[in-house]
Amino acid sequence: MDALALSRHPLWGWGYSDPTTLFGGVKCLETIDFFHKAVEMTDMVKKFGDFTANDKINLIVHKGEVHALLGENGAGKTTLMNVLYGLYKPTSGSVKINGNLLNIKDPNVAIKNGIGMVHQHFMLVEPFTVTQNIILGNETTKSMGIIDLKKAEKQVAELSKRYGLTVDPNALVQDLSVGSQQRVEILKALYRGAQILILDEPTAVLTPQEIQELAQIIQNLTREGKSIIIITHKLKEIKQMADFCTIIRRGKHIDTVEVAKVTEEDLASKMVGRDVIFKVAKEKQLRGDKALEIKNLVVQDARGLPVVNNLSLELHKGEILGIAGIDGNGQKELIEAVTGLRKVKSGTVSVQGKNITNLSPGKIINKHKISHIPEDRQKRGLIFEFDIAENLILETYFKPAFSKWFTLIKERIYSNAKDLIHKFDIRPEESEIPAKALSGGNQQKMIIAREVSNEPEILIAAQPTRGLDVGAIEYVHEALINQRNQGKAVLLVSFELDEVINVSDRIAVIFEGKIVGIVDAQDADEKQIGLMMAGGTE
Amino acid sequence: MKKDARLKKRFNIRGIKDFLLSGSLGVTLISVFLGFMVGAIVLLIAGFNPVEGYFAILKGIFSKPKYMSYVVIYSTPLIITGLSVAFAMRTGLFNIGAEGQYIVGAMVAAMAGYYFHLPMVLHIIVCIFLAALAAAAWGGLAGFIKAKFGVHEVISTIMLNWTALYLSNWAVTLKSFGKQGTGKSFAIQETARIDLFGQWKITEAGIDFIRSHKVLGDILKSPVNLGILAAFLLAFLMWYTLNKTTLGYQLRAVGYNPNAAEYGGINVNRSIVTSMCIAGGLAGTAGALQIMGVSHRIAKLATMEGYGFDGIAVSLIGNNTGIGSVLAGFLFGSLKYGGSKIQDAIDAPTEVINIMVGTIILFVAMPKLIKLIFSFKKGK
Incomplete structure (x- = not known):
């Protein structure tokens, strides 16, 4: 912060030397009152047993400022905010709100002192x-x-x-x-009178349009003198919304920067600790034969409403077809119908000419070679109490490779795990620890290892990078592209438009259970797709 | 040495206290201890000397070989119904129906034991097999209702318990099966009994033997039978099935996370039915062994005997494992048998035993509370 020169601008009041115009003409620094520290956290340490989640983190947020907390998953951002909101008791360190030293022992104290949190x-x-x-x-x-x-x-x-x-x-x-x-x-x-608002991953579930609206709301709030802290790992939104950004890596305070003066690449490398390649590298490739064909599919939800409504789609070998859409437009039900987890009301699903409509999940996995990286990995993808080796055989435990006369062959199960742990870089490298002890990224690696090693013809990936950090996202994208390069068909469903555009060859937009448009990823226009996602006609 | 270090690392054991607080075994031991403490307090409040009371219980369990033998006999059905509940629990189902499955098993064993005339060993096998089969169907029915119609097994098994009770009571009224006017069925054939030396005991040589051999004779005064061996065998089979076989893998997967099991291609509904069948079969075996080894007949019941319900307690205390059920079954059996002595010895009500068992379960179910109690003592 010292490097920045603080001065009083004749028009904008106190601010750094060059009040910068940001995305869409949103001007940020003007609202900041640099003489009023709304939040001042000094040398915050939070330990969980032997694990140090926050290691001497400093954070200063002024009145009227938007401050982003950037870090990978498990870096300690949410922990820090939970301390501020009184959900955790800090091991050491001091918190000052509006200059007063406070002991925030529970959320009630936080609320009383004007702190609000949107989880x-x-x-x-x-x-x-x-x-x-x-x-x-x-x-x-x-x-x-x-x-x-x-x-x-x-x-x-x-x-x-x-x-x-x-x-x-x-x-x-x-x-x-x-x-x-x-x-x-x-x-x-x-x-409840919040003056300081903490937003935890506020854009994770929003459409591009809604994100714009949120940016506007945040601007309105700061104009009224509110301070905003945004927890995020999305760089684009930091550039768009925040004035300052504190980067946390493995519980340590790495840097606090003025957002206007750094690039997204700078932020990413500070967050991860190395350079990050954003653009997914993939060779051009001609797509092959039809692998999966969905015709006039109708799927109902629990209330009997047709959430997938007369949907038709074709997926070819050697391509990644991305499905862009806002959460709740039938993506989940579409995937469950294709993988046999949900009954199809009408219409057909066929794999290489064979009808697989309403077959059991087991048949679809093993006979028709469809693998599925589930949207909710904790609910569907793994069994917490099973160790890594046991989780890795979830679909193949009965096969001769792992059992004989209905008895599991332990040596083979564990040597299989050892191979896959090594090949897919799952950490820690121990096959006997339960899946619940793994980080989200490693749980996902484990699921990918299982699904890919099952040698599928079709890989369905639903929200495969949700909640993962930059490094793990790179890894998942590479795995998907690898499958495509081997001539397999990949269906990618994601609520992150950037991801869909980046990774896919073709993009299908889903809205209210229908495909409302298919575009080539190369000439995809984010605004146009965003509009289609929201049901706009074009 | 190396393994020891690894164990220490895995469980993060630093001392006895950490050990007790780290695993479920430790929590169980503390819970048992606390259960005894609460029992003592209750005795004290009721105006009895708890030391005398516990001494009477201990004496009632260990002072004679016959008593110890009775403890084993009391424990046998509890261990097996405990296994039944534990098996279902491990696969994500709460088998409150062990009671009804026990009754069905007992009834079928009594019928097969009375109606059939078969050679010695074969008769025993047929009786157990048919009883287990009928009880498996009884349990499986609850599983089927859950899989097909989504009715929770707690509801369906409770109702099936009563159905089983009245079915059994009706069977006793059958002219060909029930001894008219006694409210009891005819005794099973000698060939279907699993008592040790049951016939020989009442011969003259037997009586002489019992008189002259102090220890063995005393043991033979109780209805010693082979049931306990079956209980051990079943506990082992349960452990093996759950942990070593593909079926066990499948059932455990469904138990831990049915959504993930379904996603992985496991037929969840079939697993539920299978698991309830196995649980039912176990409880039914307990009933059969009790008939074939101890009572030799069924009687008209005004209310349930509680073997199946006690099995729930045994399973909970035994942390839903095979070996745990065996140990907890013995604990429960000794308390039940030894506790009955407290009335004669110091005139205290035997209900204090139920209070103790209840307290133990309460604490077992609240490992966090135990940890809390101990960390307060540490002054953290």
Whole structure:
């Protein structure tokens, strides 16, 4: 921070020497009051047993500033914020809020001191209205403890108007889009008087358009003198939204930089500790024969609504077909239908001319050679209590390679694990530790090792990089491209548009259970795809 | 030495206290200890000397070979119903129906033992086989209802328990099977019994032997039978099946995470039915062995005897493992038998034993509480 010269600009007030114009003309530094430190965390140490999650981290956030916390998964960003929000007790270090030394022993203290946090997974009561959710735990009451909903609604409407957080106070939360739900969470924090707002991975579930709206909201908030801390590992959004960025690697404070003065590549290499290649390198390749054909597929959800609605799609050998779309447009049900995990209402799925509609998952995996990297790796992809070796044979345990006369052959199972651990770089290199002890990235490597070693003809990857850090993402993308280069067909479903554009050969956009457009990845236009994802016609 | 170091590393053992707090065995031992403490407090409140009380229990268990033999006999069905509950639990199912499966097994064994006339060893095998088969179907039915209609096994097995009870009571009223007016069935054939020396004991030579041999004779005064060997064998088979076979892999996968098992191509519904069949078969075997080794007949029951329900406790205390069920079964059996002596010795109610067992389970189910208690003592 010392390297930056602080000066008073005649128009913009206090700021660094060159107030920079950022993405879309959003000007950030003007709102910062550099004489008011809203948050000052000094030498924060947090240990879990022998593990040091935070090792002397310093963080200063001024009034009206947007500060990004950047780091890989498990770097300690969320831990630091949980300490600030009173969810964890720090091992040592001091926290000052607005210049006052505080002992934030629980979230109530944090809330009282104007700290609000929007968690990655929203904490809303779905059948309640927006207002009911916002006042929950802090209800406006008339006498006798009767809730004064009218008054509360008015307050919520005022708040939402003031900050541009458009949302209907009477709508039920379950009817709202994810972006709107996030706005409800932010309103909830503001309703409780938050001056300092922590947003944990706020853009993970948003469409490109919703991300723009969020950027606007953040700008409105800082203009009102709120301070924002964004936890993220998305560099583009840091460039777009943040004024300053603190980079944490393995619990250590690496650097705090002024965002306008660094490139995305700089940020990435500081985060990972080495240079990172962004563009996925892949040779041009002609696609081969049809591998998977989906015709007029209809799949219903639990309520009987057709979430996949008359969908048709073709996947060829030697290509990666990316499916772009916002969460909840039928991607999950489409994949479950293809892999046999969910019943198909009508329509057909065929692999190389053979009809596989409504076959059992076992048949589809072993006979028709479809492998699947599941969207939710903890729910579907692995068994926490099983060790790595046991997890690696989930689909093949009964095959002669691993069993004889219904008895498992332990030596073969463990030597198989040893091979795969080595080949796929799973860490730690021990086949006998339970899957729950692995980091998210290594759990994913284990799943990829299992699915790829099953030698599939078709690989379906659903959100394969969700929650992974930059290094692991590189690894997953390479694995997918490897499959494609070997002439296999790869179907990639992701909510990250960048990923889809980067990795795929072709991009199909899904909206409300239908494919609304297919484009070549080479001439993909992010804005156009984003519009299609949101149901816009073009 | 090397293995020792590795073990230490894996479990992070630094001392006895860490050991006790690190694993489920330690928690169980502490829980048992705390259970005895609470039992002592209850005795104290009720105005009895707990030292005397526990001494009476210990004396009731160990003072005579006959007593120890009775403990084994009491423990046998508890171990096996414990295995039944444990097996289901390991595969993600809560088999409250062990009681009903036990009743069905007992009923079928009593019928096969009475109606059939077969040579000695064959008759025993046929009885056990048929009892296990019927009880497996009884348990499997609950599994089927769950797999097909999504009815939770706790609900269906509770109802099947009552169905089994009344079915058994009805069987006793059959003219060809029940002794009219006694509320009991006819005794099973000699060839279907598994008591040791049952016939010889009442011959003159037998009576002489019992009189002249102090230790062995005393043991023979109890209905010694081969059931305990079957219990050991079943515990081993359960461990082997769960840990060494493809079936066990499959069932454990479904138990830990049915979603992942389904994703991996395992037929989850079939696994549920299979697991409930095996659990039912185990409980049924317990009932059969009890008939063939101890009671030789079934009786009209006003209420359930509780062997299956005690099996739930045994399984919980035994951490749902084979060896754990054996040890917990013995603990439970000794408390049940030894505890019955407390009434005669110091006039204290035997219910104190149930309080102790309940407390043990309570603490076993709350390992975190135990850790909390001990870390407070450390002053952390």
